[in-house]
Amino acid sequence: MFSMGKTWRWKNSPAQPGKAYHPTTVEHLANCISHVPCVPLGVAGMIKLCSKADTYSKSVAAIVYGLAIVSLFFASSVFHLFSLFYINGRLRSTLQLCDRIVICLFIAASYTPWLLLRDFHASWGLTTLWSVWIAAIFGGAFQYVYLDRFKSVELMIYLAISICPAYSFIYMHERSGLPLLFTGAFVYLSGVIFFKLDGHIPLAHAIWHCCVFIATFLQFNAVDTFLITN
Template structure:
């Protein structure tokens, strides 16, 4: 009984159907800090890829990927801060909650962009470069029309968008970095367990944030090593 009471200090009861979970103050703080600390590293990461770029196309790709990474952590942090201090900002909280959901779609598209832009693709696979953004736009429309109504459907959309472009990426002739890409995707999937465990596991959403950060770091490492750093080393060898 004492153990249950101690857990209740850090975790509220599970939310009902079509209702949003209300974190405790401890969980609110953890939700904010776990992504706030990653905003500056995301800026630095984007700047590094931009500096390693050899041409305009690589610089644009670095900017798109970097902005997706920054937006994910920045919007998430702002939403959780507003949600924590929401007494006079309910309409803004609702707006940023939708933005928090929308930015996930664009982050997924941005994460695939370096692989789709900087690796050689077949004529059919090349269409995935714009199709991932079409899927992100479709996800945005879904959020603005059915926000918080069908949570499992929304989760299915995220997973579909996360896995569908991988079919193209894994078919590339150059497979360097695909193990890291797959491992990062696996970490994201593990994190989904905590994403759906609010009210069951204390600090579940903050733990989900940690899994997102870890998976994003794995993907960033693969992009830096195999798409940007490797091309720079090849240029040095040619000289």
């Protein structure tokens, strides 16, 4: 069980280069509270998308995107719950690795409905779809080999997978829903600031979690309203 002796300590010292940050008990609790409730919400969202999908392509997009949302919040929740109760060792490290890999795959899955269901000039849509998934797999492989050892490179990979595929939207024929999509993207990118501030401000990672939830909610509604329901 977690120790209550450090309950009211709001942050620890920042992590040393190449090392993981060690949250306080309060931060562990906040990390759990900010993501565990999102798991059933993600399941409900996936069911909603799948029930509305009326073509094969929409069904594929709904399943891929819905599963990614559920996986993102589930992997994060399990890792932080294990961290809260100080379950260390190989299992905890494996859960952290899964959490980081799922982030890469989630980014690719977030692009999938747009690249699969919208028409693009030439073959920009499918080419970008393949490219973003290959990049996500590369990002996951990098995490597997170098977890927490090269944090700046890790961040650049996340940002590259997140931002570069958006260039293809220039060649998208119909652009309804993009303002809501990009608003969500802005919230994600704003949250990255807090993702890098563990140990510098209290509850930084939980604030990052809240940004992820808000951004996911915005982008989910964009997919639901402008791609699946249409």
